[in-house]
Amino acid sequence: xxxxxxxxxxxxxxxxxxxxxxxxxxxxxxxxxxxxxxxxxxxxxxxxxxxxxxxxxxxxxxxxxxxxxxxxxxxxxxxxxxxxxxxxxxxxxxxxxxxxxxxxxxxxxxxxxxxxxxxxxxxxxxxxxxxxxxxxxxxxxxxxxxxxxxxx
Ligand code: NI
Numbered sequence: 422x423x424x425x426x427x428x429x430x431x432x433x434x435x436x437x438x439x440x441x442x443x444x445x446x447x448x449x450x451x452x453x454x455x456x457x458x459x460x461x462x463x464x465x466x467x468x469x470x471x472x473x474x475x476x477x478x479x480x481x482x483x484x485x486x487x488x489x490x491x492x493x494x495x496x497x498x499x500x501x502x503x504x505x506x507x508x509x510x511x512x513x514x515x516x517x518x519x520x521x522x523x524x525x526x527x528x529x530x531x532x533x534x535x536x537x538x539x540x541x542x543x544x545x546x547x548x549x550x551x552x553x554x555x556x557x558x559x560x561x562x563x564x565x566x567x568x569x570x571x572x573x
Contacts, residue, residue, distance in 0.1 A: 422454045423461045424472040429511045429559060438469055438477045438555040441491045444533035448478065452489045452531060455480045464509045466547040468554030471510050479551035483543045493528035493552050496537070506550060506560045516564040520549045 427433050441448055451474060459467040459480055466481040481488040500522030507515035523541040526548050530536045540548050550560060 422457060424454050424458045426458065426462060426467075426509050427471055427473050429508075429561070431510075433470055433473055433475065434510055434554070434559060435557040436470065436475055437557050438475045441476050441478060441529070444491060444529055444531060448476075448491065449531055451476075452478060452480060452491075456482070456487050456489070459509070462509050465543065466551045467509065468551045470554055470557070477555050479548075479555070481544070481547045481551060483547055485544070488538065489531055490526065490528035490536075490538070491530070493526050493548070493555070495548065495552060496525040496527050498549075499523045502542070502546070504546060506546065508550070508560055510554075511559065511561060514561065516561070518546075518560050518563045520546050524548050526552070 455467050455472060458472060465483045466479065469476045469478045477492045479490050479493055498521030501519055502522040503517050503519045505515050506518045522545060524545045525537060525539050527535065527537045
């Protein structure tokens with residue numbers, strides 16, 4: 422099921438998401454719906470708050486197959502890379518954001534087992550962008566203030 426995507430400036434995007442206590446049927450269904458929503462919107466990642474769910478779950482597909490990560494954490498970051506970023510919750514805007522070039526992340530998979538994943542390039546960027554969403558952080562927070570725009 423394709424879910425409605427919450428867009429900026431909805432306050433739901435600014436709340437810190439809560440840890441998922443247990444990977445239940447509801448969480449599995451949510452992950453499936455988030456993937457469908459992401460694909461329907463032509464995105465490469467989506468986080469719980471973007472579909473109005475304040476729980477720590479992200480989905481990503483940068484063209485290498487779907488990834489679902491529950492309670493994700495960044496274990497290490499190396500290097501630096503500057504590239505253009507956008508967000509399904511901020512339609513029509515993009516900008517250059519400097520991120521770590523490679524990250525190692527940990528979290529739970531849909532079986533509730535702890536997994537560790539590594540990513541570089543777009544995948545590393547997607548992990549950092551989506552995990553930011555769980556802290557209420559949006560990519561526009563990293564952009565320089567624009568003329569006439571009230572900065573947060
Ligand atoms: Ni986003």
